[in-house]
Amino acid sequence: MQRSGNQPPAIDVVLWKYPQNESDEKRWMGSLSSNERERAATYRFERDRTSFIAGRYLLRQVLSAHTETQPDKVLLQADAHGKLRVEGRDGLQFSLSNADGMVAVAVTSECERVGIDCERADAEIEAAALKNYCSLDERHWLDQLPAGERPRAAVALWTLKESHLKALGVGLRQDPRSVAFSWQDGIPVLLQSREPDRQWRHRLIESGTQHIVALAVRSQSGEPDIRVLTFQDDSMPSE
Numbered sequence: 001m002q003r004s005g006n007q008p009p010a011i012d013v014v015l016w017k018y019p020q021n022e023s024d025e026k027r028w029m030g031s032l033s034s035n036e037r038e039r040a041a042t043y044r045f046e047r048d049r050t051s052f053i054a055g056r057y058l059l060r061q062v063l064s065a066h067t068e069t070q071p072d073k074v075l076l077q078a079d080a081h082g083k084l085r086v087e088g089r090d091g092l093q094f095s096l097s098n099a100d101g102m103v104a105v106a107v108t109s110e111c112e113r114v115g116i117d118c119e120r121a122d123a124e125i126e127a128a129a130l131k132n133y134c135s136l137d138e139r140h141w142l143d144q145l146p147a148g149e150r151p152r153a154a155v156a157l158w159t160l161k162e163s164h165l166k167a168l169g170v171g172l173r174q175d176p177r178s179v180a181f182s183w184q185d186g187i188p189v190l191l192q193s194r195e196p197d198r199q200w201r202h203r204l205i206e207s208g209t210q211h212i213v214a215l216a217v218r219s220q221s222g223e224p225d226i227r228v229l230t231f232q233d234d235s236m237p238s239e
Helices: 022-029 034-041 046-067 127-133 136-144 150-168
Strands: 010-016 076-078 084-086 093-099 102-108 113-120 180-184 187-192 200-205 211-218 225-230
Touching: 010 046, 010 211, 022 046, 034 046, 046 084, 046 093, 046 102, 084 093, 093 150, 102 113, 102 211, 113 150, 127 136, 127 150, 136 150, 136 180, 150 180, 150 200, 150 211, 187 200, 200 225
Parallel strands: 010 225, 093 113
Antiparallel strands: 010 102, 076 084, 093 102, 113 211, 180 187, 200 211
8 A cells, every 4th residue: 555645654563372292383384485494404402493484484474475475485685784674575675583482574665774682681791791792882871770680781782783784784894883872761771973874763662571682773764653563373464
């Protein structure tokens, strides 16, 4: 459906807390390409293999709905940096993230770039690691928080940075300290030379699980309409 020019750009964020059992995994494999099935077989640990298969299964289900193509017929291509695109659909932007027991997909055809990341909220981040991905101002902000809030805030900060670097298509090839955030009215704001960058929007998405989900969007068309959906296997995503 064509959207009017005064409507905000739409983004679908699809979350799935997937089951972890062998029978479901075998069924999901049917939607994957031969290359994806070969890659799945290379994972040494079952948890990592299941996470990869669930991620590609959800991605194909979501892209199928947006392209009106059967999930196993969606042609995915990776660029030189490994960022996936749908063949023949250059305007369709999407991003995928896996964390233990959770898959998140963001997709839009109305924004320039999109990135998503999810991490377990109880992930442990050592002090030395904070120095490798936080700016001095961000570390000072973390130090000012109550001790009980710092671990989750550190994971949220990492997740925001990862979503942004994924939107850029560079991942961790770029120094995470080059991406800095502040907070305005509780909303994360990207800083460039200590000034807010108004072309980017970043949000922490409520997942309903023990995961932190961060979304990064670049759009010159105003505040995007973010629709958070929960995937129900064997059906369309529903609110």
